[in-house]
Amino acid sequence: MTGRQAPGAVIAGRSTKDAIREVALRLFSTKGFELTSLREVADEVGITKASLYYHYASKQDLLLAVVDPVFEDLREMTADLDDLQYSRDAAREVLTRQLHSMLAHRAIGQMFVKDGVAVGHAIGNRYEDMMAMHRKLCRWLAGPDADSEAQLRASAALEIAKVALLSQDLAPDADEELVERVLLDSALGVLNPTR
Structure with a gap:
């Protein structure tokens, strides 16, 4: 195992979906929506980009959730x-x-x-x-x-x-x-x- 979480796993008491949303909000608000990649969000959460797509189909879907x-x-x-x-x-x-x-x-x-x-x-x-x-x-x-x-x-x-x-x-x-x-x-x- 590479240390990445499976889809739906709990990260520090939060669901993966909540963790993705929290990290995305922080990155979108500090770097900007356009300059933040989904790869960066996935890396900070500690999941694969494919796992991120399991929860949010696109960057726009993630923004809407935020x-x-x-x-x-x-x-x-x-x-x-x-x-x-x-x-x-x-x-x-x-x-x-x-x-x-x-x-x-x-x-x-x-x-x-x-x-x-x-x-x-x-x-x-x-x-x-x-x-x-x-x-x-x-x-x-x-x-x-x-x-x-x-x-x-x-x-x-x-x-x-x-x-x-x-x-x-x-x-x-x-x-x-x-x-x-x-x-x-x-x-x-x-x-x-x-x-």
């Missing part, structure tokens, strides 16, 4: 909006939840910084779904009977929350608490300005 948690968080959040009555406190909770999701996925944000065009192209077929969920979230954050200004403010507040994805690059010394506080205050200020 970014899927972001889509899943957004799906869950937008589904929960159906049962949530709008209020300023509820809007704060929704923005806080969005910030927590963005903070949890900062490595994916780094990947978009390194290789945004390639990553965007690779997830292209999911882009429309993502935009539909984003629009639903904007409409809810804008409040009932929202006018154009409220819609734009809601969209801008969500864009502020997305800054959390880039926070490690923008402010490497900022801890998550600071990032959350500053971005939540900013998003709420845009959503509900005091005049």
